[in-house]
Amino acid sequence: MKKTYIQILLAATLLSACSPRVADIFDDTAVVRLEQNRDAVKERLMKAENGWVMQYFAVSDQTTSDTLRHKGYTFLFKFQNDGTVIVGAPVDGKYKTETSLWDIISDNSTVLTFNSFNSIFHYYSNPDPALGLWGADGTGIGGDYEFMVLEYNEKENYQLLKGKKRSCYVRLYPMATGQDWEEYFTKLDSMDKFLFEENLPLGMYVEAKHLSLYNGPTHEFRVFEFGADTLGGGEYHGFIVTENGIRLHDNEVSEQKINRASFNLNADKTRLVSVLDENIYIEMEGSTAFESSIAHGTVWKADSASLTSSITAAISTLEEHLHNGVGSAKGNKNARILRVGFSKANKVTLDVYYSSNGKNELKDQYYFDYKMEGGNIQLTYDGNYGQHNLINYNGEDFVKAFDGTYSFKILEPFHPSKGLQMSKTDDANFTMTLEQ
Amino acid sequence: MKNIRYILILVLVAGIASSCKEKLDPQSIFPEVSESLDPASYSFQLDSFCKKNFQEIYNVEFRYQMQDISSNMNFNLVPCTYDDAITMAVMAKYLWWDVYTKVTGSHEFLQKYGPRIICLIGSAGHNATGSVTLGVAQGGLKVTLHALNYIDPSNVATLNEYYFKTMHHEFSHILHQTKTYPAEFRTISAGWYKPNGWEERSEQEARSLGFTGNYGSSQEREDFVEIIANYIVKTDDEWASMMSDAAKGWKQDDNGTLHQLEDDPDGVDGPAVIEQKLTIARTWLHDEWNIELDSLRKEVQTRQANMNIDSLRNQVLTIGTGE
Numbered sequence: 241m242k243k244t245y246i247q248i249l250l251a252a253t254l255l256s257a258c259s260p261r262v263a264d265i266f267d268d269t270a271v272v273r274l275e276q277n278r279d280a281v282k283e284r285l286m287k288a289e290n291g292w293v294m295q296y297f298a299v300s301d302q303t304t305s306d307t308l309r310h311k312g313y314t315f316l317f318k319f320q321n322d323g324t325v326i327v328g329a330p331v332d333g334k335y336k337t338e339t340s341l342w343d344i345i346s347d348n349s350t351v352l353t354f355n356s357f358n359s360i361f362h363y364y365s366n367p368d369p370a371l372g373l374w375g376a377d378g379t380g381i382g383g384d385y386e387f388m389v390l391e392y393n394e395k396e397n398y399q400l401l402k403g404k405k406r407s408c409y410v411r412l413y414p415m416a417t418g419q420d421w422e423e424y425f426t427k428l429d430s431m432d433k434f435l436f437e438e439n440l441p442l443g444m445y446v447e448a449k450h451l452s453l454y455n456g457p458t459h460e461f462r463v464f465e466f467g468a469d470t471l472g473g474g475e476y477h478g479f480i481v482t483e484n485g486i487r488l489h490d491n492e493v494s495e496q497k498i499n500r501a502s503f504n505l506n507a508d509k510t511r512l513v514s515v516l517d518e519n520i521y522i523e524m525e526g527s528t529a530f531e532s533s534i535a536h537g538t539v540w541k542a543d544s545a546s547l548t549s550s551i552t553a554a555i556s557t558l559e560e561h562l563h564n565g566v567g568s569a570k571g572n573k574n575a576r577i578l579r580v581g582f583s584k585a586n587k588v589t590l591d592v593y594y595s596s597n598g599k600n601e602l603k604d605q606y607y608f609d610y611k612m613e614g615g616n617i618q619l620t621y622d623g624n625y626g627q628h629n630l631i632n633y634n635g636e637d638f639v640k641a642f643d644g645t646y647s648f649k650i651l652e653p654f655h656p657s658k659g660l661q662m663s664k665t666d667d668a669n670f671t672m673t674l675e676q
Numbered sequence: 677m678k679n680i681r682y683i684l685i686l687v688l689v690a691g692i693a694s695s696c697k698e699k700l701d702p703q704s705i706f707p708e709v710s711e712s713l714d715p716a717s718y719s720f721q722l723d724s725f726c727k728k729n730f731q732e733i734y735n736v737e738f739r740y741q742m743q744d745i746s747s748n749m750n751f752n753l754v755p756c757t758y759d760d761a762i763t764m765a766v767m768a769k770y771l772w773w774d775v776y777t778k779v780t781g782s783h784e785f786l787q788k789y790g791p792r793i794i795c796l797i798g799s800a801g802h803n804a805t806g807s808v809t810l811g812v813a814q815g816g817l818k819v820t821l822h823a824l825n826y827i828d829p830s831n832v833a834t835l836n837e838y839y840f841k842t843m844h845h846e847f848s849h850i851l852h853q854t855k856t857y858p859a860e861f862r863t864i865s866a867g868w869y870k871p872n873g874w875e876e877r878s879e880q881e882a883r884s885l886g887f888t889g890n891y892g893s894s895q896e897r898e899d900f901v902e903i904i905a906n907y908i909v910k911t912d913d914e915w916a917s918m919m920s921d922a923a924k925g926w927k928q929d930d931n932g933t934l935h936q937l938e939d940d941p942d943g944v945d946g947p948a949v950i951e952q953k954l955t956i957a958r959t960w961l962h963d964e965w966n967i968e969l970d971s972l973r974k975e976v977q978t979r980q981a982n983m984n985i986d987s988l989r990n991q992v993l994t995i996g997t998g999e
Contacts, residue, residue, distance in 0.1 A: 322718040341719060341741060341758060355741035357757040357798045357825055367752040367802050378752055378802020385754065386744055404744065405752075 274346045281352070281389050282319075282344045284399070290415040291318035291326070292399075293424070295480045297408045297489050298364050298383035308382045310489065311459035312480025314428060315361060316421050317342075317412075327360045328421045335422040336360060350389045352401060361385065382406060396515075409489070424483075431505075432481045435512070435654055440532050443525040453477075453522065461488075467612055485512045486522075510653045526648025527617045529656040530674075531610070534584045538676060539591070540660070541581035546673035550664075551580075554641040561633035562594075569632040574598050580642075582674065585626055588619060590642055592630060604630050606639045616665060618645045644670070721995040722762050729769050730794075734786050738765055740796045747797055747820060748812060756798035756824035763827055764796055764839065766988035771979055772843050779972045785965075789850060793818040798825040807875045811842035819846045829985035836909040836980075844908050848901035855964045857900050861956050864949060871895055878934050883922040885942055886949025903953045904961070908973045909980075922946030 266273060285292070294315040299308045316328040325342040328335065340358035345351050354361055363371070364383035371380065384403030387410060392399050399412040415424070436456040443466065444451040450466040454474070459481065462474040479488045484504040503512035503522055514520035533540070547555070555577045565571030578593040578601060585605055592604045605626035608619040621639050625631070630638065644664045651659030657676045664670035713723050719741075726738040739746060740761035747753050756764070776786050791813070800823040801809035812820045823838050868885050870877065874894035882890040892902035910918065925940035940946075961967045 322716055324718045343741065345743065347743070347745060353741075353743065355743065355755050356761070357755045362754040362798070365752065366754050367799050369802065378804075380752060382752070405749075 274350065277350045277389075278344045278346055281350050284392070285319040285344070285352070285412075286321055288319075288414040290417050290419060291316055291421075292412045293415050295411045295413070295482070295487060296364070296383070297410060297478055297480070298381045299406050299478075300408050300489065303382075303406070308379065309458075309460055310476050310478030312478055312487070312489065313364065314425070314480060314482075316415060316424065325354065325358075327354075327358050328425075329360050330425055331360060331363075335425055337421070344389070347386070347404070348388070351404065352387045352389055354385045384408060384410075411487075427483055428481050431483065431485070434509075435481070435486070438524075438529075438655060438657055440524060440529045440656065442522050443528055444520075444522045446520045452528065508653070524650055524654050524656065525615055526650045526656065526660055526662075527612060527615050527646075529650060530582075530648050530660060530662070531612065531617060533656065533676075534582060534588055537584055538657075539581065539583040540674040540676060541591075541593075542579055542672040543675055544579050546661075546671070548669045548671040550641075550667050550670040551672060554638055555580075558630065558633065558635060558638040561635075562630075566633045572596055580672070587622065589626070590621075590639060592635075592638070594630065602627070602629065604628050604635070608642070613645060616645050616647050619643060641670075715997055719758065720997050721992050722758070722765060724995050725762075725992045726765055729765075730773070733783055734773065734790055735792065736790065737793045738768075738796075739793055740765070742795075742797060746793075746795055746818075748801060748809075751801040751809070752799075753801065753822070754798045754825075756796045760798070760824045760827050761796055762989055762992050763829055763985065764821070764824055766991055767829065767835070767839075767983070767985070768794065768843070770983065770988055771840055771976060775972065775975045775979065779967060779975055785967075789854060791817060791819045791847070791850065795820040796824045797822045799823060800826075805875055810838055811846050813846035813849045819843060829983070832980050832983075833914075840976075841905045841909045844905035845901045848904045849897070851961075851965060852897065852900060857960050858956055861900060861953065862896055864952060865893075865896070865899060868944070869893060869895055869899070878926060878928055880921045880924070880926040880934060880936075881928070883918055883950075884924060884926050884940060884946045885944050886922065886946050886953070888918060888950060899953070900957065903950070904957050904969070907954060907957075907969065908976050911977060919947045919950065922950055 268276070294317060295312055296315055297310065297312045299310060303310070314329065318326040319342060320326070323341055323343065324339050326337055326339050328337040330336070338358050338360050340354065340361075341356035343353050343355055345353055362385055364381045365385050367378040367380045369378065384406050386404040387401035388404060390400040390402055397413065401410040401412060402408070403410060415421075439457050442453040442456060442461075444453050444463075452464045452466050452468075452470070453461040454464070454470065455462045459479055461477045461479060462470075463477055464470050464474050477488055479486045482502065485502070487502040501520065502515045504515055505511070506513050506521075510523060512522040530540075542551075559575065559577055562575035562577075563571050563573050574595075574597050576595050576598060578595055581591040581593070583589050583591055583605075585607060588608045588610045590606045590608060592606070594602055594604070596602065606628070607622050607624045607626075609622050610620075611618040620643050621636075628635070644666065646662050647665050649661040649663075650656045651661055651673065660674040662672055662674055713720055713727065717723070722740070726740075730736040730738045740756060740758075742753070742755035744753070773786060773790070776790070777783055780786075795818060797820060801812075803809060808823070810822050812822075814820070821839055821842060826834075826838065828834055865886055868887075871894055874882075874890050877885075877890045877893055879889045882888075882893040885893060887893040887899055888902045888906040892899040892906075906918070907915065923940070923946055925937035925942065926934055927937055928934050958969045961969050961972075
């Protein structure tokens with residue numbers, strides 16, 4: 241009997257938990273709140289007088305694929321009250337606009353959908369293999385056109401969206417009032433050209449790490465630890481060119497920790513600096529530019545007017561030997577050293593251009609081992625050469641004068657081809673400006 | 677005695693539980709939705725047409741604004757253009773709803789058995805095998821049509837292949853899922869179906885085996901609906917050409933090139949088998965559905981031959997707007 245009382249008491253205690261006297265957490269039902277959120281989002285999108293800039297990524301950096309690319313794309317949108325949206329973007333290099341339908345719907349959250357076909361925007365989600373896009377299996381570029389509407393970032397003034405299918409983060413920034421849409425893309429093109437025209441790797445400094453960023457012109461960095469073997473591997477990071485610089489994809493995770501970062505060009509246009517931390521920045525490094533350009537066959541020639549005293553002294557000594565002769569090598573008063581430069585044969589090659597009669601131009605080539613040392617390059621003559629006529633005139637002394645560690649300075653930011661200053665770290669008078 | 681004690685406890689618990697139910701608020705939690713269309717909306721004309729011709733008569737939702745949850749999420753798909761949706765809406769009415777309504781004599785047949793939702797998708801459904809899915813019927817309720825962005829109203833053969841054959845095909849599925857087809861159909865091509873790898877058969881090889889095409893050779897139920905759909909949409913010449921293929925022997929070489937053989941080594945009398953299947957389908961439609969397949973075909977063929985797409989589209993484009 242006692243057991244029965246306990247059982248009844250237990251049941252009554254448990255059931256007391258279903259008392260209806262619980263305060264409501266929200267003022268309205270979930271459906272009403274969803275409806276209110278939908279209306280608020282719709283109003284916000286339509287309110288932007290000059291529309292929105294969408295910074296769009298088709299697939300996340302975490303997507304591993306031989307065919308899908310991680311790069312970003314820019315679209316402009318004007319959401320209108322009649323249910324249409326005007327989409328603007330370059331198509332095959334030519335600016336174009338097209339109107340289609342849009343809506344804000346309730347799905348697994350408030351969702352922005354572009355629900356009728358727009359050839360500009362849906363190109364990035366179109367599965368048709370006939371378009372010749374990456375992936376002949378019906379994946380296309382792999383993008384989304386339905387987006388969960390996440391928070392509005394008041395501080396940076398953007399609406400964050402997340403692709404429903406690919407989970408890519410996409411940002412919508414209000415377009416500045418009065419900004420012509422086509423002109424906006426011209427600005428982006430100018431920034432793109434400024435940063436990546438020379439197609440050389442960039443250096444990135446993040447949390448004591450020094451990284452090398454390759455493939456900038458593709459808008460998909462291939463990232464390596466500085467100095468690592470770049471033949472295989474690397475981490476892919478898509479980015480988008482913005483008015484002020486670039487923005488990497490909103491990644492959740494990255495081994496190299498280059499996540500969630502917009503980078504704006506600094507005042508003197510020498511660096512792209514993270515908006516989150518000024519100690520994180522990207523720049524084109526002179527030494528890397530020199531090494532990479534040499535490796536890809538660039539021929540550098542020193543501007544004769546830029547040569548400083550230590551170099552001109554070495555040239556004068558060599559010319560003296562040419563004029564007077566050395567041992568069995570006869571002198572020639574008309575011989576001149578025309579200029580020096582660097583190129584690639586099998587290593588870093590010192591090119592010495594000279595003339596025996598003031599008319600014809602000849603070239604000797606001397607090979608140097610090179611070693612990257614932080615932001616510097618150490619050059620050491622290895623004793624080998626191609627054409628080597630000057631050797632007979634104590635030319636080896638001249639060549640060995642170029643042994644040393646050099647620092648490099650890009651004279652026009654992100655454009656080393658327009659001037660790369662090269663100086664010995666232990667002799668400020670051994671300085672020259674290289675040009676292509 | 678112990679059992680009685682437990683029963684008493686259960687009764688007591690049930691009594692207490694029923695007493696703690698909260699009274700429901702009689703007011704709906706869902707916001708009231710207006711049924712009227714907004715004349716200022718860009719899509720007002722098409723929405724009005726669909727409401728009047730599909731929703732109000734057949735209780736059909738013509739869903740042309742794509743939602744991925746209402747499509748097959750395994751495919752990568754894109755919406756159709758608004759303009760192509762207009763073209764499909766007027767053609768679907770002209771070549772499908774109006775046909776069945778005329779042949780059956782009233783709206784009632786489609787009101788009862790027709791699909792409730794038509795979904796339009798701009799792209800095809802691309803399968804990993806390289807084949808494409810042009811349409812899907814789900815549970816007799818929804819028919820999804822793919823590849824709307826490739827619609828060309830001037831090309832009847834393509835219209836049929838991409839859309840209307842698909843609609844007849846999918847609707848036939850709905851019908852046989854409601855009243856199954858005769859058991860004798862199951863025995864005709866038993867052993868020749870190839871659920872995996874039907875794509876490897878050419879259309880001609882499949883016809884020689886007694887199918888109307890390679891997809892029909894995938895499964896028995898697909899065979900049944902393909903017989904009906906092909907018979908409805910193919911012209912006499914197209915049907916005769918198909919039967920001619922069926923009477924011959926075919927073989928693909930290692931490069932996939934198709935060769936006609938002097939004899940027909942598969943041992944199947946293709947035309948006779950197709951005719952046998954067609955007779956079963958014709959009888960089944962008559963007996964179970966009171967539909968004359970040949971009348972249905974004649975109505976479709978006549979309409980196909982006389983279709984004026986501009987005139988049809990004007991049914992939408994001349995609807996007054998709020999402008």
